[in-house]
Amino acid sequence: MAESTPALSQTAFVQQLNFWARDASNESAALLGAFALGMFAHLPDEGSSTPVSLEELAQRIGGTVRGTRSVIEPLVGLGFVRLEEGRGYSLPASSDFLRQEGFAARMREALEGWLVSAKLPEALRTGAPVEWRGGSRDLLGWYRQEFLAPRAPAPSPTAADYEDRAVRNFLRTQALVTSGTVGLLEAMVSGPRPLSELAKATGTQPEALRVLLGVLASMGLVRQEGDAFGFSELAGRSLDATSLPYFQRALPATMDYWEAFAHLDEAVTQRGFRLDLRDPETAKRIYQQNASRITGIFVSHLKLGRKAAELVASMRPLKDARVLDVGTGSGVWGAAFGLADPSVHVTYLDSEHVLEQVKPNIAKLKLDGRARYWAGDCLSVDYGESQYDVILLPQVIPALPPEELPRLFGQLARALRPQGLLLVSGYLLTDRRDGPLDALYFALRRYVSNEGDVLSMPDFRRLLEPVGLTSSRGFEMPIQQVVVASRGDVPWPAP
Template identity: 65%
Template sequence: MSKPPASPAFVQQLNFLGRDASNESAALQAAFSLGLFGQLSAGPGAWPLSLDSLAEHLGANRRGVRAILEPLVGLGFVLFEEGQGYLLAEDTAAFLADAAFRARLRAMLEWWHPVAKLPEAVRTGAAVDGRDLLGWFRALFLEPSPPVPNARAEEFFDRYARNFARTQALVTAAELGLLARLVETATPRDVLAAELKVHPEGLGVLLGVLASLGVAREEAGSWSFTEAAARMLDATSLPYFQRALPATMAYWEAFGHLGEAVREQRFRLDLRDPETARRIYQENASRISGIFGSHLRLSRKAAELVGQMRSLAGARVLDVGTGSGVWGAAFGLASPTTHVTYLDSVHVLDAVRPHLTKLKLEARSRLWEGDCLSVDYGEAEYDVILLPQIIPALPPEALPGFFAKLARALKPGGLLLISGYLLTDRRDGPLDALYFALRRYVSNEGDVLSLPEFQALLTPVGLKSARAFDMPIQQVVVAHRGDVAWPEVAAVPAA
């Protein structure tokens, strides 16, 4: 008898803690440390402050300030009046006026980098670099909290101070092998500590934090996954979940210096540096390759969408910034006569070849080594061009010329597919897309766009017809010259 599926709410929350919770804490902490909240007015008669004015008052980079502000608007701590600017929500202004509460917020700013040493603290059970990290976690999660002005203040503090610590607890549990061990039988704490070669008291704190997340539980002196966690994290799915955690940690130091990046444009993880980009993108390609099969099933939905608009028989498809090659492979499988070109750097293409071999697509594939911004795509070469999650990796100033080259390379009746996150028209959600955009800023990359922003880039190069469609993973924007009929599928409505 198969076990019941995991609760979608629990799955969403745990994935948020593993991927985006630290981004959220970083945005709130940077806004506080930069003095952003103090620049905004609240209440009746308050005057909105424009983004340009706010950046000028803070002496900071405009795009960096926007990258921090947008999640705060999505969370409701800051208000945005279209065409005018930003205001502080009245309830936010009220709890930030409390001096004791502000002091607690200031005290938390010094813990970002020490928290990354939680694995060492759990192993030794001792202070790390003179800091009682285990005591800090115990006070934050396992002991009664000091009073706060109101429930809204508690929510702010929880997101500000606990979310990045929750992420680190999951990272530590994965690194020490605790999550993998909890998949097995219920086990006493001291036995777990001996098996994992960690300190029993340190492990006790970590287990207590996991219990507060609904991941672990103690029953009759033994620890195991909760029922909800066991449904989500079995021996098959746990590796999938844990693959996201190293990517989160790759950005940890950079987020710890987010205020510096916004004010000084100094990036501790600069993906415009060729060597840094090579390392990170190669790691990403390898990580994505590990989940290639599941993503292939989802990517084939996009090929089905295109198949409703035009035949893929004999089509020439270009997959730009292919990564693992999963999008191009999905189109290669759509018809036995489709030919796909996979464009990326050589170290990424190395991860593509085994997949093409396994799927028997080699004879109808071309691996093209090159930089997507500098290669010559030719004229009227391709029936379909795929951009799988690469727009946020490109400098915004390069996009007009990039789209012009792609439009020139499309045949009559050709389609451009852009996959990835899509913001609302007001750029105030979805929150996971805003956190992804913040990650792109802190690594000196590109941006996440809304449909109107895509249309503003595509229309001048002749791709005057563009719509967004929901896909199982994220969304796709499909664009053409107006010479292709739209499918009988509901497009994403304007937000």
């Protein structure tokens, strides 16, 4: 069983692995959801007539404007749909296959299999078809067909690319999730092992497990050495005993959204959210899990936070600064500022159950003497006036209802002292909202769970300038971007 992916560098392989674990299913959801919504029937051919505006497209498919945008933006980013600035969307000639009924039927069939793919662990343990909606589904046969059997030629290279991303990317994600669930990844960390031994260690049927190993081989994760199977060279360096637990933490978070993505069309047309994070109990469960996962990668995120603290220190002194960390999560951003200067005092604002996980993190860094824990909802607390020198919003904006942002930014601006800085971390879209792709996939995930949005710099400025934060700029950081805003009374760092 040979590895079948093109040769990659170690860095590129890790990026690909993380994509399959986190964003591949988001991408599939957008590409399949466009068919479920009948979107392509309403897009004119490029150059043949006037492009259709976002508002008009939403009306034609019977969807909300924001829901329609969350689906079509990734298609623009991938090049399958054209966006003409100020006019709207159209379909390029290279995407004419999207209107072919045979191709559409293939997409609809794949979407029908989305939920049943989550039963892959069961299929591996029994080696048999799984029960599904009063019948049975040969899930292992589907995987063989998609990854291990010869494929019929696609109408064009562009069609082949769309098909692979739409039909196979979510199956790749499910293969990775299942490999973690049954313990296969952990079983291969120590080196190649015979199929029978791996099957015993994972509680699976040998021939069923052979299918999964074949799928992983097609992804470049596994290679066969005689009768034994183990990690490929790149996978072995990326998923060792130290890094594997970190990698596997991302997989349950992906599965939290699995059912919601299967019903993306309902979210767009009916505002029917299968994972509704505006529901208090659902939000409590998901955010508590997220805080626990983030705590597991606290050290790596602390490095990112310290880079942000260095950026702020290059603009204004941090001595005796009062810092507010809104929606603190694991506490890592506030902690980074607490470590930047021994006189900094940090207030960590989040719900009570999240703060219980923050406190041990801060205590380990010996920062609890300069910490205040504020239990509350960031949309309902009173921030006061001229209270803080720096206010942090670490990945908070995408979790908030967009209609609440003008009021929130007004309150935060009021709470800043003179020469105060507001720092927002997370994804930042291009001005056209056509990339980066990982930010668009994150925005889709936020929409399908009835949360907030990912913003561009023009979006931020429309919110910040009316409340007096007239000077704002985006900065690239490792992993994420940050937006820094002030009243114009703080100089930007030297280039």
